Amino acid sequence: MSAARGTSAADPGTLLQVAVTLPVDGTFTYRDPRPGARLPLGTEVIVPFGSRQVTGFVVGHPETVAGPVRDITDVVGDGPAIEESILALCRWAAGYYLAPLGEVLRSALPRGERAVASRRMRLTEAGRRLVELEADGRSHMAGITLDAQDRALLARLRAARSLSPTALARASGGATARMAHLVERGLVEIVDRVAGPSKSRRKAGPAASTSAVEPPVLNPHQQAAFEALRAALGKGYSGHLLHGVTGSGKTEVYLRLIADARAQGRGALVLVPEIALTPQLAARFRARFGDDVAVLHSALPPADRLAAWRRLRSGEVGIAVGARSAVFAPVHALAVVVVDEEHDGSFKQEDGVRYHGRDLAVMRAHQAKAVVVLGSATPSLESFRNVQLGRFHRLHLPTRANPAAAARPLPRVEIIDLRRHQLGPDQLLAPGLAQAVADALAAGEQTILFLNRRGFSTLMHCRACGAVLRCSSCDVSMTLHRGRAKLVCHYCGRAEAIPARCPACKQDALEGLGTGTERVESVVRALFPAARVARLDRDTTDGHRDQLEKLLARVHEREIDILVGTQMVTKGHDFGGVTLVGVLQPDQGMHLPDFRAAERTFQLLEQVAGRAGRGDRPGRIVVQTYCPEHPAIRFLRDHDYEGFVRDELARRESASYPPFSRMIALRLDGRHEASVRATATDAAARARAQAGNSILVLGPAEAPIGRLRGRSRYQIWLAGTDRAKLLAVARAAAEVTLPRDLRLAIDVDPQSVL
Numbered sequence: 001m002s003a004a005r006g007t008s009a010a011d012p013g014t015l016l017q018v019a020v021t022l023p024v025d026g027t028f029t030y031r032d033p034r035p036g037a038r039l040p041l042g043t044e045v046i047v048p049f050g051s052r053q054v055t056g057f058v059v060g061h062p063e064t065v066a067g068p069v070r071d072i073t074d075v076v077g078d079g080p081a082i083e084e085s086i087l088a089l090c091r092w093a094a095g096y097y098l099a100p101l102g103e104v105l106r107s108a109l110p111r112g113e114r115a116v117a118s119r120r121m122r123l124t125e126a127g128r129r130l131v132e133l134e135a136d137g138r139s140h141m142a143g144i145t146l147d148a149q150d151r152a153l154l155a156r157l158r159a160a161r162s163l164s165p166t167a168l169a170r171a172s173g174g175a176t177a178r179m180a181h182l183v184e185r186g187l188v189e190i191v192d193r194v195a196g197p198s199k200s201r202r203k204a205g206p207a208a209s210t211s212a213v214e215p216p217v218l219n220p221h222q223q224a225a226f227e228a229l230r231a232a233l234g235k236g237y238s239g240h241l242l243h244g245v246t247g248s249g250k251t252e253v254y255l256r257l258i259a260d261a262r263a264q265g266r267g268a269l270v271l272v273p274e275i276a277l278t279p280q281l282a283a284r285f286r287a288r289f290g291d292d293v294a295v296l297h298s299a300l301p302p303a304d305r306l307a308a309w310r311r312l313r314s315g316e317v318g319i320a321v322g323a324r325s326a327v328f329a330p331v332h333a334l335a336v337v338v339v340d341e342e343h344d345g346s347f348k349q350e351d352g353v354r355y356h357g358r359d360l361a362v363m364r365a366h367q368a369k370a371v372v373v374l375g376s377a378t379p380s381l382e383s384f385r386n387v388q389l390g391r392f393h394r395l396h397l398p399t400r401a402n403p404a405a406a407a408r409p410l411p412r413v414e415i416i417d418l419r420r421h422q423l424g425p426d427q428l429l430a431p432g433l434a435q436a437v438a439d440a441l442a443a444g445e446q447t448i449l450f451l452n453r454r455g456f457s458t459l460m461h462c463r464a465c466g467a468v469l470r471c472s473s474c475d476v477s478m479t480l481h482r483g484r485a486k487l488v489c490h491y492c493g494r495a496e497a498i499p500a501r502c503p504a505c506k507q508d509a510l511e512g513l514g515t516g517t518e519r520v521e522s523v524v525r526a527l528f529p530a531a532r533v534a535r536l537d538r539d540t541t542d543g544h545r546d547q548l549e550k551l552l553a554r555v556h557e558r559e560i561d562i563l564v565g566t567q568m569v570t571k572g573h574d575f576g577g578v579t580l581v582g583v584l585q586p587d588q589g590m591h592l593p594d595f596r597a598a599e600r601t602f603q604l605l606e607q608v609a610g611r612a613g614r615g616d617r618p619g620r621i622v623v624q625t626y627c628p629e630h631p632a633i634r635f636l637r638d639h640d641y642e643g644f645v646r647d648e649l650a651r652r653e654s655a656s657y658p659p660f661s662r663m664i665a666l667r668l669d670g671r672h673e674a675s676v677r678a679t680a681t682d683a684a685a686r687a688r689a690q691a692g693n694s695i696l697v698l699g700p701a702e703a704p705i706g707r708l709r710g711r712s713r714y715q716i717w718l719a720g721t722d723r724a725k726l727l728a729v730a731r732a733a734a735e736v737t738l739p740r741d742l743r744l745a746i747d748v749d750p751q752s753v754l
């Protein structure tokens with residue numbers, strides 16, 4: 001505790017540059033009043049800010065300061081919360097993403113590591129007794145005198161059981177000297193709420209032995225890729241794109257490279273899109289490296305996450321595997337950074353600090369002089385372009401790894417043109433696909449049916465008056481969920497009872513339109529009554545990690561014949577028994593008003609296609625579409641990723657879209673449409689005044705979802721090739737005066753147009 005107050009000219013104390021965890025620009029100077037103290041960079045502190053107490057991080061030691069400075073209130077923890085390499089990464093991110101450094105630093109810490117959550121003040125036994133005596137008016141019996149403020153503080157603590165230092169500093173009006181005094185008198189104590197890992201971790205933990213599994217002999221393609229990476233290890237930064245068809249054994253290459261790094265006593269960081277969806281992958285790391293792996297997933301209780309974080313930091317554990325936020329994991333002596341499925345959209349953080357986990361991972365490797373490997377069967381156009389520009393080396397795995405599957409080419413994709421082939425009476429499956437499912441069932445093989453929309457019907461309308469049931473706080477239609485018997489807004493989560501009559505005309509004429517996975521499941525059950533059918537989407541798994549793992553295990557064990565699902569079925573699953581993949585309606589996704597729509601559709605379809613024929617039997621892929629000539633379908637036929645990319649890059653180049661330009665989206669929202677529009681207009685005018693000829697300013701325009709959670713939304717898009725200029729224009733636009741209720745977010749390298 002730093003307890004001194006005020007400033008004195010004789011002892012200037014130590015000046016500290018502090019980045020506060022508030023959405024404010026810049027850093028602020030404070031003073032550490034303890035003589036001779038010098039808090040290391042990255043130390044978390046509590047400081048007064050205006051009338052509040054906020055957390056912040058020490059990011060510099062200025063020599064002098066103009067004007068008076070305030071003292072820090074408290075120091076959190078025994079050492080820096082953020083080590084210097086992570087601080088450097090955060091500084092870069094703050095500059096690149098135009099985000100306040102303190103906010104970036106906060107997102108770099110696991111929840112439990114933050115002061116607010118980790119440290120608590122509470123009454124000691126003596127303190128509790130004293131408060132009781134006080135209540136009886138007998139406090140004089142304890143021989144301790146308390147003034148009114150002390151009494152109020154103790155009562156507050158008793159009521160709350162425990163309080164964070166910040167909350168307490170607020171309660172005491174920042175009078176930490178008073179708090180320190182209560183601690184000294186033994187009435188209040190500080191406890192570390194996250195003292196040790198919970199039992200669940202031990203239960204989930206693997207046996208301590210490593211290398212229980214004998215690694216397979218690499219095939220020649222894997223061997224060549226591995227040799228190239230191994231040669232780069234320890235030779236400074238280098239970037240590699242591991243482009244391998246689905247099931248080509250990319251993971252095996254990562255494992256070997258990491259084993260080499262570990263043999264040299266150096267660490268590795270592995271980013272995966274959604275770790276909960278691929279427990280198998282984490283299990284493979286565990287099987288190979290045992291306790292040397294920290295698996296960081298969002299379902300981990302804060303205490304376990306914190307414990308994992310500390311083991312990484314101490315170097316006790318050398319490998320971190322996790323989703324996007326693991327890019328900040330404090331891996332020791334980092335030598336290898338892997339981003340698996342690097343094209344995946346989930347690496348982009350869509351609120352708060354809007355960073356891209358993949359891009360930050362590359363920067364982290366750069367700063368650490370490490371080898372970075374981006375792996376994918378369908379690399380992003382950005383990464384492919386970086387290969388063309390010589391920034392990444394491309395390593396290619398053209399065949400499947402499993403020897404039985406390697407002997408066969410990838411299965412050709414059969415396209416059913418729905419303009420010529422009618423759907424069956426269920427309006428869902430064309431006869432060709434229904435027959436394929438029946439054949440797979442007869443052969444005892446498994447099927448995946450992919451449709452990227454959940455729910456039963458995607459909207460409800462009235463046959464009598466044409467009204468569509470819309471969310472009352474968003475500009476979207478409600479989705480019918482028959483199982484839950486609810487209408488649900490997929491954007492804000494609002495759920496409502498299904499009305500018996502049309503709310504507009506009061507007639508009994510409501511019906512569902514458009515198909516979601518729930519209806520697919522019910523149609524499939526009716527068509528194939530003997531089949532064991534399951535559904536994988538957010539509705540069947542949300543919040544139930546166990547359920548998800550159980551479902552995936554049942555598919556592995558071939559207890560499921562037909563798995564129906566959303567994009568969740570496309571992710572890296574390695575189901576040996578799946579031979580048929582049916583894609584129901586890719587059309588909606590590929591026609592979205594988004595310049596990345598074709599790329600996303602191609603990636604999604606190629607990924608789901610990759611689930612077929614991974615085992616001993618050949619696979620079959622059937623796509624039903626109204627638009628077979630669309631590039632995402634045309635090139636899918638022969639899994640011609642390169643053909644698709646060349647075609648798509650040409651289109652992007654002629655339109656000056658990324659990766660041939662950079663973009664920044666300014667997103668404004670507020671309760672009142674007129675005020676949002678006016679502010680957006682003002683911001684766009686400021687952008688244009690700054691833009692000159694080199695930066696294109698688009699908008700302001702209402703966002704495709706014009707209202708979300710009761711807030712109107714406008715966007716301004718900036719595009720250009722001069723990054724510094726682009727940032728300057730964004731900064732100029734963001735200087736617009738914001739009315740009280742308005743929010744403005746800067747989204748650098750935006751991935752979503754919504």
Ligand code: ADP
Nearest residue numbers: 216217218219246247248249250251252401402
């Ligand atoms: P990817 O990461 O490219 O999708 P995986 O690494 O998951 O591919 O490999 C696909 C399957 O092939 C896995 O079941 C894996 O165990 C197996 N496999 C990988 N490499 C080999 C190899 N050299 N020999 C035999 N099987 C392999």
Ligand code: ZN
Nearest residue numbers: 471474489492
């Ligand atoms: Zn809504």
